[in-house]
Amino acid sequence: MSKSLNLFAPAIGITALGLGLAYGLSSRQYGAQTIETLEIRVQQIEANAARASAEAQTAAEEAARLMSERDQFQQIATDAANASTSLTAPAPVVEGTYELGRAALGEELAAWDVDVLPDGRGLPEGRGDVYTGEEVFVEKCASCHGDFAEGVGNWPVLAGGFDTLADKDPVKTVGSYWPHLSTAWDYINRSMPFGEAGTLTPDETYAIVAYILYSNDLVDDDFELSHENFTEVEMYNSDGFVVDDRPELEYAQWRTEPCMANCKDTVEITMRATFLDVTPEGGGESVMNDATTGDGPVFSASDDTVATTATDETDGLDPTLIAAGEGAFRQCKSCHQVGENASNRTGPALNGMLGRTIGSVEGFRYSNVFQEANTAGEVWTPESLAAFLADPRGTMAGTKMTFRGVREEADIAALIAYLQSFED
Amino acid sequence: MDEFFKPSRRAFLRSGAAIAAGTVAGGAAAQGTPDPKITELQDWASYTGAGVDETPYGLPIKFESDVVRRNVEWLTASPISSINFTPIHALDGTITPQGCAFERHHSGAIELSKEDYRLMINGLVDRPLIFSYADLERFPRENHVYFCECAANTGMEWAGAQLNGAQFTHGMIHNMEYTGVPLRTLLREAGLEAAGDLSDKWVYVEGADASSNGRSIPMEKALDDVLVAFKANGEALRMEHGYPVRLVVPGWEGNMWVKWLRRVEVTDMAVQSREETSKYTDVYENGIARKWTWVMDAKSVITSPSPQMPITHGAGPLVISGLAWSGHGQITRVDVSKDGGITWETARLGKQGDTKALTRFYLDTEWDGSPMLLQSRAIDETGYVQPTKDQLREMRGENAVYHNNCIQTWFVNEEGIAENVEVS
Structure with missing residues (x-):
């Protein structure tokens, strides 16, 4: 050249x-x-x-x-x-190439280029059924993953866990979580069995994958997987993923000038380290912490105007509760305004909310469920607001408010007191 | 000592020893008794020391023997597929010595010699090529300092304060000066005419170890700042960091920094390998997961005082020190709070200009001996402000596992003992 x-x-x-x-x-x-x-x-x-x-x-x-x-x-x-900074000037770019390296041979490409794409490209010819798969699995995989792909010890569980992805501890298995079957075939073929990677034949890999599908109740026991029907298998969680949306959801909110003083009224310790000595000298389990949250001090903002401003115009409301509510309201502030000059933002302005008909703030485009409540003449009471705050989407199915809800009952009471302190 | 505030045994031993020593020296000074370490002839001032070459490759002095990587055994099934933690609490400056930089293996660290090393470039390229290690050394190379953070760093802390020590909460990170060839140089050597429009192309990068860890990287990033590195901090990579060649993917999650790099394939779609579907995807509260969450957002942690680094000198001048970093570029500011986020002071930063690298910060202050809730908050060149745990949970729930860049709180009591806590 x-x-x-x-x-x-x-x-x-x-x-x-x-x-x-x-x-x-x-x-x-x-x-x-x-x-x-x-x-x-x-x-x-x-x-x-x-x-x-x-x-x-x-x-x-x-x-x-x-x-x-x-x-x-x-x-x-x-x-x-x-x-970016560089400790050296950037590498030069020459015209043409350096003529370094050598051409890769066909046999070499065949040996290393074995990854399988989601559309099935890269799959070798072959087939394996559930019964064969069970035999191979028990022999080569079960010592870590269990006879039924249920996992042994800390080793990965491969089956089950359906409908747990929204739970506290989701069980992410090939069945419940993996969006592409190609991932399972590719990974097993290249990286399994642990300690004997690369030793499976294509037929064995097809059989193991067939057995894992069967363990997840995704196919029947007479199922045979092959390069021919591979792309026909539908994965349970294939629609369960979105591409990174931090730029829209998070960066948009968190690229703001931060607060420097009186950022909170009070601060308390709410949880202490579970494991006190993580790696004890003698090895083994970590040492648990027996301290409780009540043992810690409470920090307060030195500026006491924060807690008193709202009390002047309120009758019979607990000023401490209102102050706590102001703190809790920070989680609402990205969408709602309240107080002097409050206007509609992502959510409606909240002045005079209690006692008002639901969905009645002028100029705000409400969801259907709010419009229906408005038509029915429903009114915001401390009770209905408490229910809504605890579980927005549960109480008002279809609400545009994407907030997950307030967890602590104390925070709900405080928020209601805080909102009650603002007249229309 | 209040039994609730019992520190780890190591921290206790160290602080106890320091307090004891302080008592002797301080007491002696107060009474006007001369310090025997000065007035009496010491062995080291009289006898001769070690000759050169006693340790051909030097190791830290024995007094620093507790500054080591630590593994938490019960976190993973086997140390062969596991992770350990950099002792960031005991380091200063920004560069992580290789010998204590965290390790993460999927099928163990392998011994691969330069002679046995091959790098294949294939897929949608004009000339599929094989490079030897010696070939790589003939391309123009660059030096850059970058942090490498595991996506799971701080992952244990989603559900609450768990592990007591900066090493364990934030130690899946290291920061080294890499020497390597820009990946774009190698891709250009193989020719990208065959790939056509590069905007929707990917490279799939794969390791030579048994896990054959592989990740898909968009072509735009591959042509930007990705390095094929063979030196770190001036010397050859350590076995555990991918000797002889690893990929450096600045600002992006550590799993993509493929070790023992053996193959780069230009593809027309993401491979959707195990490591980019079943792992390193972030499940949110509704069960939907985010994928392709590559960038590590701005984050910081106070490394001293911290649970493994209690204050042993009593009230008076105190250096609060920590690390900040952002996968989006430079750290422009770090704020420190002593009262759990009510008030903030801006810390002093180290060298400016490093992008996608650790930045050291100091707050040089006076401690009055009262309890503190220490927090740090990083701000990067995009204006992004490191979020609180509550902000992250509100956005994502508690099941994401990965990408926890929350503000960390250490509770420091009157005795200077620090503990991992969560605050309101």
């Missing part, structure tokens, strides 16, 4: 020199020959020159392409260098 335009330039020069010599020689040595012969020679030479010119053109285009590609990579390199 040609290296650069600099290499092409001399080549074009040499071609031109050759053409000039050809003309000179032809007129001297073949002077006695007929004009016709000369004309043929000239035509040939002209043809050669045209071809050479075309070649030179192609070569120049190739050189230009390489230059452009080089520039493109140089730009990427420069951008990367500008975006």
Whole structure:
């Protein structure tokens, strides 16, 4: 492969020199020959020159392409260098390549390029049924994963766990969680059995995967998996994933100037380390902590105006509770405003909320369930608000409020007291 | 000592020893008794010490023998597929010495010599290539400092304060100066004409160990700042970090930093390997999981005082020290609170300009001997402010396992003993 335009330039020069010599020689040595012969020679030479010119053109285009590609990579390199500090100047980008390394051979590619894509590309021919799979599984997999793929000790559970993904401790198995069957085939083929990776035949891998599907009740006991029906298997949780949405959901909220003073009214310890000495000298289990949260001190904001501002305009409400409510309301602030000049944001303004008809704030576009409550004349009471705050989507199915709910009853009471302190 | 505030035995022994020593020296000074360490001839000032070459490759002095990586046995099924923790509580500056930088293996650390090493570039490239280790050393190379953080760092803490020590809550991180070849140089050597439009292409990177850990990386990142590294902190990579060659994927989760890198395949879709579907995906409260959550968001932790680093000197001048980092670029500011987040002070940062690297911060302060709830909060160049645990839980619930970058709280009592807690 040609290296650069600099290499092409001399080549074009040499071609031109050759053409000039050809003309000179032809007129001297073949002077006695007929004009016709000369004309043929000239035509040939002209043809050669045209071809050479075309070649030179192609070569120049190739050189230009390489230059452009080089520039493109140089730009990427420069951008990367500008975006980050480097202890060395960025690596240069040459035209063409370094001609390092050697061509990969077919056998080598076949040996290492064995990954399987979600659409089944990369699967070798083969097949295996549930019965065979059970035999292979019991022999090669069960010591860690259990005879029924239920997992031994801390080793992964491969079956079951359906409908647990929203629970406190989700059980993420091939059946309940894995979105693509190709992942199971690929991983078992390349990385299992643990300590004997790469020893399974394609048929054994098909059989093991068939057995794992069966263990998850995703196929019947007479099922046979092969390269032919592989992509027909539907995975339970194939729709269970979204691409990283932190930029929209989190960065948008958390790229703000943070509070520096009086950021909270009070701070208490709510939980203490479970394991006190994590790695005891003698090894073994970590030492548990016997301390309780009540043992810790309570920190308060030194500025006591925080707790008193709301009390002036409220009758019979507990100022401490209102102050606590103001603290709890921070979790609502990203969507709701309350107090002087409060306006509708993602959620409606909340002044004078208690005693008001549900869904009645002017100018706010409510969800259907709120519009229905409004039509029915339902009113916000401490009780209905408490129920809503504890489980928004449970009490008002279809609400646009994506908040998961307030966990602590004390926080709910405090929030209601706080909201009660704001007149319409 | 209040039994509720019992520190770990090691912390206790260290603080006890320090307090004892302080009592002797301080008491002696108060009584005007000369310090025998000064007035009496000491062995080390009289006898000769170790000769050169006594330890051809030096190790830390025996007094630092407790500054080591630690594994929490019960966290994983087997140390072969497990993780340990960098002793960040005992380090200062920013560079992590290789010998105490955390390890994460899926099928154990392997011994792969430079002579046996091969790197294949294949898939949608013009020329599938094989490089030897010696080939890699002939490409222009760069030096960069980057942090590598496991996506599961602080993962135990989602459900509440668990492990008592910065090493255990935040120690799945290290920060090294890497020497390597930009991945884009190698991709260009193999040629990307065959890949056509690069905007929707991927590279699949794979390790040579039995786990054959593989991850899909978008082409844009692959061409940006990814390094094929063979040196760390000036010397060869350690076995446990992928000797002789590992991938460095700046700012992105550690699992993608494939060790013993053996293959880079250009593909037209993500492979959806085990490590990017069944693991390293974040399940949220409703059971839906986020995938492709590659970037490690801004995070910080106070390393001293901390549970393994109690205050042993009593009231007076105190250096509060810690680490901050962001996968989005530079750390621009770190705030420290002593009262659990009511008030914040801005800390002093180390060297400016490092991107996707650890930044050291100090708050040089006076301790009055009263209890503290210590927190730190990092802000990066995008303006992102490290969130509280409550903010993260509100957004994601408690089952995400990965990407917990919450503000950490240490409760320091009157005696200077620190404990991992959660606060209101």
